[in-house]
Amino acid sequence: MKNTTLLLAVLLLFTATIQAKYVKAVLYMEDGTMKKGLAEKVEYNDSKVKFKTSEEAKKEKISSAYIKKIEFVDDDNVKFTAERLYATTANLLTGKFSRSGKKRWLYIIYDKSAKIGYITEQGSNRPNAGGTSRVITNGSTSYFFGKKNSEELFFGYAKSAGSDLAIGTDSLIQKMSQEAFADCPKIIEAIEKTDFKVKPAIDQLEAIFDKNKCL
Numbered sequence: 001m002k003n004t005t006l007l008l009a010v011l012l013l014f015t016a017t018i019q020a021k022y023v024k025a026v027l028y029m030e031d032g033t034m035k036k037g038l039a040e041k042v043e044y045n046d047s048k049v050k051f052k053t054s055e056e057a058k059k060e061k062i063s064s065a066y067i068k069k070i071e072f073v074d075d076d077n078v079k080f081t082a083e084r085l086y087a088t089t090a091n092l093l094t095g096k097f098s099r100s101g102k103k104r105w106l107y108i109i110y111d112k113s114a115k116i117g118y119i120t121e122q123g124s125n126r127p128n129a130g131g132t133s134r135v136i137t138n139g140s141t142s143y144f145f146g147k148k149n150s151e152e153l154f155f156g157y158a159k160s161a162g163s164d165l166a167i168g169t170d171s172l173i174q175k176m177s178q179e180a181f182a183d184c185p186k187i188i189e190a191i192e193k194t195d196f197k198v199k200p201a202i203d204q205l206e207a208i209f210d211k212n213k214c215l
Contacts, residue, residue, distance in 0.1 A: 024073040027051060030066055039070060042082050042105040044119040081108045086152040087144055090175060106144060106153060114209040116145045117153050145205060146180040147214055154180040157201055169196040184214035
């Protein structure tokens with residue numbers, strides 16, 4: 001868990017305060033090269049990344065399709081990693097799974113043998129957990145998880161701004177874990193035995209992933 005609550009608070013503050021601010025960044029390109037300089041923080045659906053090699057340099061707009069991940073460093077020397085991954089959701093009524101047609105930007109907060117990423121919406125449209133319609137969110141944060149080396153993360157639950165209550169926790173996390181960790185029965189079993197309403201779900205997921213490795 002390791003200061004996860006504090007880290008999440010910093011990440012959410014980071015989301016709200018640097019929308020149009022360039023910070024130090026390293027772009028890891030799909031062709032294996034790197035670009036070092038300054039970049040604006042990316043949003044979930046961003047198709048381009050605003051980047052420049054220095055404060056004085058001309059701004060570039062680089063297609064997200066050419067970038068695998070970005071490591072940001074803010075003014076307090078805190079690092080944030082954004083990675084392009086497929087996001088899979090499940091319809092709560094039909095149980096049908098739906099994967100995003102393109103890779104999306106998720107911020108990674110746990111990356112060991114399993115991976116946890118999140119997106120934060122500032123009162124804008126996004127697909128709901130069912131993946132079948134669009135809803136207006138009010139500063140909600142959605143958490144996704146999956147295997148470390150997978151290009152796909154699965155929706156686990158969402159939280160509204162200013163609330164510790166998680167939406168769609170136990171049953172949905174259990175359902176998604178069966179897909180995300182199909183070859184990791186220990187993780188599936190541990191998740192099925194966990195009551196995610198007792199403690200913050202993110203802390204409990206990290207504890208499960210720390211104890212039950214999925215290689």
